[in-house]
Amino acid sequence: MAHVLIVEARFYGHLNDMLLAGARGAIEAGGHSHETVTVPGALELPGAIALAAESGRFDAFVALGVVIRGETYHFEIVAEESARGVMALTLDGLAVGNGVLTVENEAQAIVRADPAQSDKGGGAAKAAIALFELRNRFS
Numbered sequence: 001m002a003h004v005l006i007v008e009a010r011f012y013g014h015l016n017d018m019l020l021a022g023a024r025g026a027i028e029a030g031g032h033s034h035e036t037v038t039v040p041g042a043l044e045l046p047g048a049i050a051l052a053a054e055s056g057r058f059d060a061f062v063a064l065g066v067v068i069r070g071e072t073y074h075f076e077i078v079a080e081e082s083a084r085g086v087m088a089l090t091l092d093g094l095a096v097g098n099g100v101l102t103v104e105n106e107a108q109a110i111v112r113a114d115p116a117q118s119d120k121g122g123g124a125a126k127a128a129i130a131l132f133e134l135r136n137r138f139s
């Protein structure tokens with residue numbers, strides 16, 4: 001069983017609540033345990049996961065957040081750099097699921113965050129646990 005750290009970038013609280021419900025539901029359905037920490041935005045996710053990983057207390061990580069396009073190039077920076085950071089951690093051997101939505105508007109985010117619709121939080125949690133299980137298989 002895995003002890004999973006959920007790291008949520010709480011930029012849009014009402015959308016995050018849906019992502020969190022999906023992630024926690026998937027982890028618990030698999031019989032795993034979890035904790036949650038919160039950071040301000042998606043750009044903080046990779047750093048927070050890297051810091052938490054140093055503790056050695058967690059088997060897997062789930063990054064949750066929502067990035068909605070605004071008027072400027074900032075969207076690309078936040079969306080791409082957070083994904084790049086999470087991927088770098090994955091390639092370093094951490095079991096990380098990426099549940100950061102990068103969308104044009106709130107309506108798109110709701111469909112994807114809602115556990116009863118696309119359930120991207122649950123999907124990210126399942127991905128993190130899949131990597132954890134794969135690492136166990138190869139070690």
Ligand SMILES: Nc1c(NC[C@H](O)[C@H](O)[C@H](O)CO)[nH]c(=O)[nH]c1=O
Pocket residue numbers: 009010011040041042043044065066067068069078
């Ligand atoms: N615009 C969004 C952000 N921006 C904030 C950054 O992630 C970061 O917290 C700030 O630049 C301080 O380092 N974050 C999101 O999660 N979603 C957005 O839409």
Ligand SMILES: CC(=O)[C@@H](O)COP(=O)(O)O
Pocket residue numbers: 067068069070071072073074075076078
């Ligand atoms: C991530 C974003 O694009 C958004 O929050 C920033 O909006 P803007 O580009 O209008 O400053």
